[in-house]
Amino acid sequence: MNKTLFDKVWDKHVVHSIKNGPEVLFIDRHMVHEVTSPVAFLGLKKRDIKVMYPERTFATADHNTPTINQHLPVKDPLSANQLRALEENSKTYNISYWGLGHKKNGIVHVIGPEYGITLPGATIVCGDSHTSTHGAFGAIAFGIGTSEVEMVLSTQCIMQQKPKSMRINIDGSLSKGVTPKDVALYIISMLSTSGATGFFVEYSGDVFNQMSMEGRMTVCNLSIEMGARGGMIAPDHKTFKYIKGREFAPKGLKWNEAMKYWKTLFSDKGVKFDKEYHFHGKDIEPMITYGTNPGMGTSILKGIPKSNNIDGGGQTYKKSLEYMSFNEGDKMIGKKIDFVFLGSCTNGRIEDFRSFAAIVKGRKKAKNVTAWLVPGSHMVEKAIKDEGLLDVLKEAGFELREPGCSACLAMNEDKIPPGKYAVSTSNRNFEGRQGPGSRTLLASPLVAAAAAITGEVTDPRSFF
Amino acid sequence: MSYEKFTILKSSAVPLPIENVDTDQIIPARFLKATERKGFGANLFRDWRYESDNTPKKDFVLNNEKFSGEILVGGKNFGSGSSREHAAWAIYDYGFRCVVSSFFADIFRNNCLNIGVLPVQVSPDFLKKIFFEIEKNPKIEFTIDLKEQKIIISDNNFSTEFFEINNYKKQNMINGFDDIDYLINIKPDIKKFANKMPL
Numbered sequence: 001m002n003k004t005l006f007d008k009v010w011d012k013h014v015v016h017s018i019k020n021g022p023e024v025l026f027i028d029r030h031m032v033h034e035v036t037s038p039v040a041f042l043g044l045k046k047r048d049i050k051v052m053y054p055e056r057t058f059a060t061a062d063h064n065t066p067t068i069n070q071h072l073p074v075k076d077p078l079s080a081n082q083l084r085a086l087e088e089n090s091k092t093y094n095i096s097y098w099g100l101g102h103k104k105n106g107i108v109h110v111i112g113p114e115y116g117i118t119l120p121g122a123t124i125v126c127g128d129s130h131t132s133t134h135g136a137f138g139a140i141a142f143g144i145g146t147s148e149v150e151m152v153l154s155t156q157c158i159m160q161q162k163p164k165s166m167r168i169n170i171d172g173s174l175s176k177g178v179t180p181k182d183v184a185l186y187i188i189s190m191l192s193t194s195g196a197t198g199f200f201v202e203y204s205g206d207v208f209n210q211m212s213m214e215g216r217m218t219v220c221n222l223s224i225e226m227g228a229r230g231g232m233i234a235p236d237h238k239t240f241k242y243i244k245g246r247e248f249a250p251k252g253l254k255w256n257e258a259m260k261y262w263k264t265l266f267s268d269k270g271v272k273f274d275k276e277y278h279f280h281g282k283d284i285e286p287m288i289t290y291g292t293n294p295g296m297g298t299s300i301l302k303g304i305p306k307s308n309n310i311d312g313g314g315q316t317y318k319k320s321l322e323y324m325s326f327n328e329g330d331k332m333i334g335k336k337i338d339f340v341f342l343g344s345c346t347n348g349r350i351e352d353f354r355s356f357a358a359i360v361k362g363r364k365k366a367k368n369v370t371a372w373l374v375p376g377s378h379m380v381e382k383a384i385k386d387e388g389l390l391d392v393l394k395e396a397g398f399e400l401r402e403p404g405c406s407a408c409l410a411m412n413e414d415k416i417p418p419g420k421y422a423v424s425t426s427n428r429n430f431e432g433r434q435g436p437g438s439r440t441l442l443a444s445p446l447v448a449a450a451a452a453i454t455g456e457v458t459d460p461r462s463f464f
Numbered sequence: 465m466s467y468e469k470f471t472i473l474k475s476s477a478v479p480l481p482i483e484n485v486d487t488d489q490i491i492p493a494r495f496l497k498a499t500e501r502k503g504f505g506a507n508l509f510r511d512w513r514y515e516s517d518n519t520p521k522k523d524f525v526l527n528n529e530k531f532s533g534e535i536l537v538g539g540k541n542f543g544s545g546s547s548r549e550h551a552a553w554a555i556y557d558y559g560f561r562c563v564v565s566s567f568f569a570d571i572f573r574n575n576c577l578n579i580g581v582l583p584v585q586v587s588p589d590f591l592k593k594i595f596f597e598i599e600k601n602p603k604i605e606f607t608i609d610l611k612e613q614k615i616i617i618s619d620n621n622f623s624t625e626f627f628e629i630n631n632y633k634k635q636n637m638i639n640g641f642d643d644i645d646y647l648i649n650i651k652p653d654i655k656k657f658a659n660k661m662p663l
C-alpha cells in the first residue's frame with residue numbers, strides 16, 4: 001500500500017491500537033526543559049516509579065535562564081528554584097542534564113539537531129509546542145503537555161490519535177531577500193492560525209529541496225502556528241550530511257543500518273493526502289506581521305488588510321489592531337520601532353546571525369533601537385565568534401547576549417516594555433508574549449536587521 | 465494521577481466571545497515558574513483581568529458578577545499557541561470543569577482531557593446561540609451530559625446538540641482514569657517493543 005512519509009514513521013512506532021481510541025506511540029527521544037517538567041517528575045515521585053529509559057531522555061535549561069552574566073547565581077528566586085528542580089530531578093533519575101553554564105546548553109530545539117539527537121524516522125517529543133522544529137529531519141516531532149511528559153518519562157509512550165495528513169507544495173524558487181521565515185509566515189497567512197489544526201503537514205517541492213537544513217528547521221518550527229501538530233520534510237543528502245559525525249548520531253555499522261531505513265523515508269508516488277495546497281516561490285515576498293497572531297502577516301510592501309476582508313473575525317480583528325495601535329489600511333513600511341530581537345528556536349541559528357550580520361555590516365544601529373541578539377546555543381555563540389561575525393556586529397553597535405529563549409517568551413528579565421514595538425525573529429506575536437503590553441512584529445533576520453539600522457520597518461532589499 | 469469523575473454537569477456559563485484565545489492569554493509565561501500544580505486559577509487570564517497595578521478591569525467577563533458557573537464558553541480556535549498544560553490547570557483551578565467552543569487547538573484539547581476538563585466542540589451556529597442566550601439571561605442553565613454526549617440549553621425548547629468525543633477518552637473521564645494508568649499496565653509490551661527500536 002502507498003504510504004506518506006508520516007505514515008511510514010508513525011506505523012513503525014505503534015505499540016498498541018485501542019479500538020475506537022488513540023494509539024500507543026513509542027517515543028524514541030524525549031527532550032525535557034525546566035518549565036513543563038517539574039509537575040511531571042512530581043507525578044513520578046507520587047507513583048514511586050522511575051524514568052523508564054533515561055538514555056532516551058535529554059534535559060536542558062533554556063526558557064527561564066538569564067542571557068547575561070550566566071556565571072552568576074540566577075537572581076529570580078522562582079526561576080532559580082525551577083532550574084534547581086530540573087537539576088535535582090535529572091540527578092535522581094539519571095538523565096543527562098545540560099544546565100546553565102554547561103557547554104552544550106542552549107534552546108532545546110537548537111541543541112537537539114546540533115548534537116545529533118534529532119534523527120530521521122524518529123519520534124521526538126518535548127513539553128514545548130515548537131518541538132515541530134525537528135520535523136526538518138524527517139522525524140515525527142511534536143509538543144506535548146505536562147501530563148504527557150509524565151507518560152513519556154514513566155513509560156516512553158504517549159497515547160495519540162493519528163492526525164490527518166496535509167501536504168504543502170511550493171514550487172519554483174525564492175527571490176533574493178526572501179527567507180525560510182518568510183515562506184512560513186506566508187503559508188500561515190494563507191491558511192490562518194487554525195488552518196492546519198488536526199493535521200500533520202509534509203512540506204515538499206523545489207523551494208524546500210533547495211532550502212538548507214537550518215531553513216527547513218525554521219519552516220517546520222512554525223508549523224504549530226497554523227495549528228498543525230507538526231511538520232516534516234523528507235530527508236535527503238543534505239540531511240544525512242548534516243547529521244553525520246554528530247555526537248549522538250549512529251556511527252559505523254549502525255550508521256549504515258540507519259541509512260538503509262532513512263532512505264525509505266519519503267511519501268510514495270501517488271499517495272493521497274487528506275488535504276493538499278500548492279503555492280509558488282515567486283509569489284512570496286519578505287513578510288511582517290501586524291496583529292496579535294502569527295496568521296496576521298503580510299508582504300512587507302503591503303498595508304494592513306481592511307476588517308471587512310477578514311472572514312468572520314471582525315471583532316477579534318479590531319481588538320487585535322487596537323492592541324497594536326495600528327489602523328486598517330496602514331502601510332507597514334516606515335512604522336517606527338523600539339526593539340529588535342534576533343534569536344529563538346525559530347531564528348537563533350548561525351545562518352540567521354550570518355543574514356543579520358550581512359545587512360548591518362559597515363552600517364550603524366539606529367540610536368533609538370534596543371537590540372537583543374541571543375544565540376540559540378553555545379555552539380551558535382562559538383560559531384558567531386569563530387566566523388568573525390561578532391566583530392561585524394560590534395562595529396555596527398550591537399552586543400551579543402548568552403544563549404536561551406530570552407524575549408521569545410519573556411520568562412526571564414528580557415521583556416519588551418509595555419507599548420513598545422519590537423521586530424522579532426521569534427514565533428509568536430500574541431498579546432504580552434514578549435512582556436506585558438509589548439507589541440511584536442514577527443519577521444525574518446533580514447527584516448530585523450534592516451529595522452535595527454533604520455529604526456523603522458524597512459524592506460531589507462533596499463540594502464542589497 | 466486519576467482525577468475527579470465527570471458524568472453530568474449542570475451550570476450557568478461564562479461567555480468569552482473572542483476568537484483565537486491563545487494559552488499565553490489564559491496564563492502568561494511569567495506565571496509558569498512554579499514547580500507544583502497549585503494556585504494557577506488566581507492568574508487565569510491575568511492581563512485581561514487585571515491592570516498592571518492589579519486592579520481588576522471592570523469590562524472583563526471574570527470581573528462581572530452577572531456571569532458565573534463551571535462552564536467557560538470561548539470563540540473559535542480556543543487554546544491555540546503554547547503547549548503549556550498550565551493553561552488547562554488555571555482553567556480547572558479557577559473552577560471550570562468544561563470549556564465550550566466551536567473549535568479547539570489540538571494540544572490544548574489533549575491537555576484538558578488529561579486533567580479532567582471536558583472540551584465540548586459545538587457547531588458555529590450552536591455557539592452563536594449559546595452566546596445569545598447567555599446575553600439574554602446570564603443565569604441560564606446548561607446541561608453537559610457526557611454519557612449521552614449532549615449539551616442542552618435550558619431555553620424554551622431545550623436546544624440540544626450532540627458533541628463528539630473519542631470513546632476511550634470518554635470512558636476515562638467518566639471513570640476518572642488517566643492514560644498513565646493504562647500505559648503502566650502494558651509496560652511489559654512496551655519493553656519488548658523498545659528492544660527493537662535502535663537508540
Ligand code: SF4
Pocket residue numbers: 062063107108109128130344345346404405408409426427
Ligand atoms: S525559543 Fe521560544 S518557542 Fe522556542 S523553545 Fe524557547 S520559548 Fe519555546
